[in-house]
Amino acid sequence: MLKAAFYTLGCKVNYYETESLKGIFLQEGFDIVDFGVEADLFVINTCTVTHVADRKSRQTIRRAKKLNPEALVAVIGCYPQVNPEAIRALPQVDLFLGTQERLSLPGLVKRRLQGQDKYGGISSYDHEGAAFEEMPWLKEQGRARAFLKIQDGCDRFCSYCVVPLARGPLRSLPLEKGLDYLREIGRAGFKEVVLTGIHLGLYGMDSQDRESSLATFLEEAVKIEGIQRIRLSSIEPADFDEKLLEVISRGGKLCPHLHIPLQSGDNFILSRMKRSYNTSFYASLLRDLRGSIADLAISSDIMVGFPGEEEKHFLNSLQFVRECAFSSLHVFKYSPRPGTEAATYSSPVKPEVQEKRSREMIALGEELAQQFQEQHLGRTFPVLFENKIEYSDLSCSSFPRECLLKEEKITGNPLIWEGFTPNYLRVRALGKPDWRGKVKHICLKKRYPNYLEGSEPG
Numbered sequence: 001m002l003k004a005a006f007y008t009l010g011c012k013v014n015y016y017e018t019e020s021l022k023g024i025f026l027q028e029g030f031d032i033v034d035f036g037v038e039a040d041l042f043v044i045n046t047c048t049v050t051h052v053a054d055r056k057s058r059q060t061i062r063r064a065k066k067l068n069p070e071a072l073v074a075v076i077g078c079y080p081q082v083n084p085e086a087i088r089a090l091p092q093v094d095l096f097l098g099t100q101e102r103l104s105l106p107g108l109v110k111r112r113l114q115g116q117d118k119y120g121g122i123s124s125y126d127h128e129g130a131a132f133e134e135m136p137w138l139k140e141q142g143r144a145r146a147f148l149k150i151q152d153g154c155d156r157f158c159s160y161c162v163v164p165l166a167r168g169p170l171r172s173l174p175l176e177k178g179l180d181y182l183r184e185i186g187r188a189g190f191k192e193v194v195l196t197g198i199h200l201g202l203y204g205m206d207s208q209d210r211e212s213s214l215a216t217f218l219e220e221a222v223k224i225e226g227i228q229r230i231r232l233s234s235i236e237p238a239d240f241d242e243k244l245l246e247v248i249s250r251g252g253k254l255c256p257h258l259h260i261p262l263q264s265g266d267n268f269i270l271s272r273m274k275r276s277y278n279t280s281f282y283a284s285l286l287r288d289l290r291g292s293i294a295d296l297a298i299s300s301d302i303m304v305g306f307p308g309e310e311e312k313h314f315l316n317s318l319q320f321v322r323e324c325a326f327s328s329l330h331v332f333k334y335s336p337r338p339g340t341e342a343a344t345y346s347s348p349v350k351p352e353v354q355e356k357r358s359r360e361m362i363a364l365g366e367e368l369a370q371q372f373q374e375q376h377l378g379r380t381f382p383v384l385f386e387n388k389i390e391y392s393d394l395s396c397s398s399f400p401r402e403c404l405l406k407e408e409k410i411t412g413n414p415l416i417w418e419g420f421t422p423n424y425l426r427v428r429a430l431g432k433p434d435w436r437g438k439v440k441h442i443c444l445k446k447r448y449p450n451y452l453e454g455s456e457p458g
């Protein structure tokens with residue numbers, strides 16, 4: 001049996017697409033193995049959102065060929081879509097596809113393994129007329145949470161962002177099809193589903209049906225049996241219209257956790273970024289959301305070192321981020337992306353200044369995350385447990401070694417479980433062997449740098 005190994009860089013949408021491809025390769029008779037062992041095929045799903053992502057993609061491609069020089073290396077995703085010449089020039093690459101036609105990959109791979117179609121798989125890079133590529137939901141996802149991609153593409157062209165070039169125009173999975181997948185996910189026993197998309201808030205906007213929208217989708221999705229939690233991957237600030245706000249505020253199965261990219265807390269920089277809001281709009285949105293959703297976690301993305309960002313703009317950004325009291329923060333250093341408007345801007349920020357600002361912003365993000373964790377101490381929340389923490393990963397665990405060893409003697413397994421509250425706090429607790437995929441009420445007792453320790457009350 002041929003062995004295939006997969007590697008994903010980038011966002012949750014990429015993650016979903018890789019998992020979907022794994023399912024297709026399994027059906028085609030491949031054995032799926034870990035990336036890091038010798039395989040006959042390596043599939044690398046790339047990201048190109050920053051130059052660091054490009055570099056990591058290239059490193060992973062080289063690593064694959066080193067693992068087995070005889071293996072076929074297939075490169076897919078945003079990097080070859082945006083820069084096919086860079087990928088074509090890498091001697092380790094045997095075939096590549098962009099962000100379309102990925103369902104053809106198994107056929108192309110088979111033909112290449114049989115020595116046919118030497119140049120097969122080099123696709124056209126035109127998004128014109130692109131339809132939503134429906135990549136099947138994978139039942140064997142190795143988690144308690146299922147992911148489902150319902151939207152692709154973006155037409156907003158923020159000045160720094162290469163995503164519209166990589167992903168093409170807005171496309172959505174038809175509503176009934178999406179709901180069918182959710183029913184399957186519910187029947188398969190998943191308690192939580194994460195809805196993903198490149199510009200998720202614009203779900204349905206490409207549809208002929210004027211009623212089609214993310215809010216409509218969510219209204220139907222919450223009625224599906226079996227699924228207890230629905231999480232949204234990321235929503236742009238400007239996409240919260242009245243109806244979406246109203247639906248999200250009803251709570252219920254919709255998790256009180258929203259990722260709302262801010263990018264900068266300075267209005268001059270936001271306008272150079274061609275973002276469609278200013279800080280007062282953003283602050284008012286957060287007030288509305290927090291006023292109607294209890295224990296809401298709001299996480300965000302921030303970019304530092306955008307061209308023209310002077311110290312005063314950065315200080316404004318720091319101050320605004322502090323006021324927003326995010327539950328967690330992803331900090332990126334700006335890097336020019338070919339083909340974007342900002343790549344032509346003057347006044348670049350020096351790398352050492354970018355580095356310093358990045359460190360300061362990361363430190364603030366950690367401080368805010370700590371404050372958010374602390375607000376939850378002493379309270380009980382439902383936690384969906386996903387993973388057992390292996391003994392070797394317990395270097396900073398709060399659980400006393402003797403206690404763990406005692407439990408191990410009884411069961412033969414380490415029994416520390418990790419899971420998430422609805423508002424996405426990472427929690428660890430001593431549990432029972434059958435806790436994977438179960439929701440348990442856990443009282444949160446102690447804070448550690450990236451998780452809270454808790455136990456069942458009583």
Ligand code: SF4
Pocket residue numbers: 154155156157158161162163164198199236
């Ligand atoms: S909204 Fe802006 S930042 Fe987000 S994917 Fe579209 S262009 Fe990129």
